[in-house]
Amino acid sequence: MQAQTSSLAKKRAASTRNAAIIFLVPAFVFLIIFIAYPIFYSFNLSCYNWNGISSGKDFIGLGNWKELIGDTIFRKAFINNIIIMILSIVVQLPIGIALATFLDFGGKKFNFFKVIWFIPMLMSSVAIGYLFKYALDANSGIITGISKLFGGHSIDLLGNPNTALVTITVAICWQFIPFYMVYFLAAYSGIPSDLYEASTIDGATKSQYFWKIALPMMKPAIKSAIVLSMVGSLKYFDLIYVMTGGGPGSSSELMATYMYKNAFASQRMGYGSTIATGMFILITIISLITIKLLNGKEEV
Amino acid sequence: MNQKSLIKNISIKAIIGILVIGWLIITAIPFIFMLLAGFKQQFEMLMGSVFDLPKTLYLKNFIDVFKGNIFIYFKNSVIVLVVSLTILLILSACASYPLSRFKFKFNKPIYAIIVACMSVPVHVTLLPIFLMTTKMGIYDSIWALVGPYVAFNLPISVFILVTFMQAIPKELEEAAEIDGCNKYRIFFNVMLPLVKPGLATLAIYNGVSIWNEFSFALTLTQSLPSRTLPLAIWEYQGQYTMNVPMIMSVLTISMLPMIIAFVFGQDKLIKGMMAGAVKG
Numbered sequence: 001m002q003a004q005t006s007s008l009a010k011k012r013a014a015s016t017r018n019a020a021i022i023f024l025v026p027a028f029v030f031l032i033i034f035i036a037y038p039i040f041y042s043f044n045l046s047c048y049n050w051n052g053i054s055s056g057k058d059f060i061g062l063g064n065w066k067e068l069i070g071d072t073i074f075r076k077a078f079i080n081n082i083i084i085m086i087l088s089i090v091v092q093l094p095i096g097i098a099l100a101t102f103l104d105f106g107g108k109k110f111n112f113f114k115v116i117w118f119i120p121m122l123m124s125s126v127a128i129g130y131l132f133k134y135a136l137d138a139n140s141g142i143i144t145g146i147s148k149l150f151g152g153h154s155i156d157l158l159g160n161p162n163t164a165l166v167t168i169t170v171a172i173c174w175q176f177i178p179f180y181m182v183y184f185l186a187a188y189s190g191i192p193s194d195l196y197e198a199s200t201i202d203g204a205t206k207s208q209y210f211w212k213i214a215l216p217m218m219k220p221a222i223k224s225a226i227v228l229s230m231v232g233s234l235k236y237f238d239l240i241y242v243m244t245g246g247g248p249g250s251s252s253e254l255m256a257t258y259m260y261k262n263a264f265a266s267q268r269m270g271y272g273s274t275i276a277t278g279m280f281i282l283i284t285i286i287s288l289i290t291i292k293l294l295n296g297k298e299e300v
Numbered sequence: 301m302n303q304k305s306l307i308k309n310i311s312i313k314a315i316i317g318i319l320v321i322g323w324l325i326i327t328a329i330p331f332i333f334m335l336l337a338g339f340k341q342q343f344e345m346l347m348g349s350v351f352d353l354p355k356t357l358y359l360k361n362f363i364d365v366f367k368g369n370i371f372i373y374f375k376n377s378v379i380v381l382v383v384s385l386t387i388l389l390i391l392s393a394c395a396s397y398p399l400s401r402f403k404f405k406f407n408k409p410i411y412a413i414i415v416a417c418m419s420v421p422v423h424v425t426l427l428p429i430f431l432m433t434t435k436m437g438i439y440d441s442i443w444a445l446v447g448p449y450v451a452f453n454l455p456i457s458v459f460i461l462v463t464f465m466q467a468i469p470k471e472l473e474e475a476a477e478i479d480g481c482n483k484y485r486i487f488f489n490v491m492l493p494l495v496k497p498g499l500a501t502l503a504i505y506n507g508v509s510i511w512n513e514f515s516f517a518l519t520l521t522q523s524l525p526s527r528t529l530p531l532a533i534w535e536y537q538g539q540y541t542m543n544v545p546m547i548m549s550v551l552t553i554s555m556l557p558m559i560i561a562f563v564f565g566q567d568k569l570i571k572g573m574m575a576g577a578v579k580g
Binding site: 013015016017019020023024026027028030031033034035037038039041042045052095098099102113114115116117118119120121122123124125126127128130131132134135137140142174178179182183185186189231234235237238242256259260263264269272273276277279280283284287 | 316319320323324326327328329330331333334337345390391392394395397398399402403404405407410414417419420421422423424425426427428429431432447448450451452454455458482483484487508511512513514515519529530531533534537544547548551554555558559561562566569570573574575
């Protein structure tokens with residue numbers, strides 16, 4: 001009897017396993033072909049000197065990697081990525097939290113603000129890129145328009161190596177603040193509403209509720225937002241590619257735009273793959289360290 | 301309440317009001333610029349101030365855009381969206397079911413691997429996928445985009461759908477099992493109908509990101525018959541570099557489908573994006 005039940009249980013387990021495999025295989029086919037395999041392929045390509053077209057690839061071992069370490073433009077691009085990352089975290093998250101807090105306190109009557117503030121989230125990066133490129137244009141842009149209103153000259157923010165990167169960051173913030181607004185709005189909806197009621201009964205003001213209850217409750221959400229924003233800024237591409245293409249010179253070059261240029265404009269597939277793989281390694285290391293740091297603080 | 305705290309209260313409200321309206325203006329200004337410029341003539345843009353209203357309701361820009369190839373881009377975008385989204389929803393529903401419901405040996409590690417894929421930057425795979433599509437002979441066709449779009453949106457979709465499926469009471473499934481349903485029938489007849497709201501959320505969240513995707517579309521397609529709407533802006537820009545009103549009208553038109561969708565389903569859209577935002 002017992003043997004029978006155990007073999008039945010085994011049979012059941014086996015059929016569950018088979019069903020699991022059948023359900024999971026299609027998804028894994030896509031993940032392996034388009035994510036796992038390309039990562040290895042990219043590693044592999046980074047050891048070759050190749051223009052992407054000719055049939056012969058020159059194996060040069062770690063030659064590309066040596067070049068990457070000494071490459072001043074790549075270093076510049078990495079620093080630009082870090083600058084964007086810091087500015088993004090410092091600007092986007094607080095404004096995102098502030099907007100979400102306002103909407104959460106206001107409830108339904110502020111729906112109008114929510115709807116308007118949300119709209120940039122629906123736009124593609126290309127559209128935002130061009131919108132800002134022309135809105136900040138030296139001849140017909142808004143800033144120049146304001147400056148002319150006061151009798152000033154035309155101002156070229158994107159054409160100036162000193163201001164290009166910061167100007168792009170403004171556009172990036174404009175694009176992503178709505179995302180963090182929605183993100184923290186979701187975090188707010190996770191806080192039980194009786195907590196707010198209880199705190200008002202205890203005589204807490206709204207600002208006390210925000211600083212002492214809501215913000216600590218949202219700590220995990222803020223942590224993930226930091227990681228999200230970091231990874232996002234390190235792999236940033238679309239907007240910069242559209243607005244300045246990394247220029248003027250390499251003043252707003254990012255790792256991703258530099259990779260794209262090498263692979264397609266200079267036809268250096270091998271070196272492009274090295275940059276891409278380097279980017280992958282850097283992003284992984286930085287995000288692992290951050291996650292460790294953020295979680296480590298918790299225990300202290 | 302004494303007078304001092306009343307003044308404090310009012311001044312706080314005033315500051316909040318200024319900030320709120322300030323942000324409203326910051327959000328709106330680029331759109332206002334876009335609309336104003338779109339209705340201007342090229343010389344008008346060069347001569348007048350940015351803030352002038354268009355002298356006449358000049359529609360030729362928009363008519364020119366509609367006479368151009370915009371519908372080809374639009375059609376491509378719709379096909380890519382529908383095909384990718386369909387495959388994506390089916391695959392993520394299939395994958396989420398065992399991960400949220402079955403007890404088997406490698407359940408947790410498999411889930412962890414899928415979730416880890418969320419943090420892989422698109423650009424590491426860009427060149428290999430470009431080379432693969434050339435080799436497969438689908439380079440410069442809209443079908444080249446389907447694979448990457450499905451794969452890169454799959455991890456987040458599974459992540460969201462697993463939470464949806466975990467919330468469904470186990471009893472329903474058990475009742476079906478007692479009635480003699482196997483896992484496959486339970487999936488199609490019990491799980492799928494119950495998880496519809498989750499699928500709708502996924503459709504919205506992924507729909508927006510697929511509709512707006514740029515990097516793969518730029519790399520994997522090259523010619524008009526296979527390019528999607530975000531590339532239309534790119535190409536019009538190359539064609540009319542100096543004609544700002546023309547480019548702004550292209551931008552306006554390319555945004556229209558999203559804005560229309562937003563007008564009709566803003567609650568659903570915002571909720572869908574909220575569910576997607578919690579992924580962290």
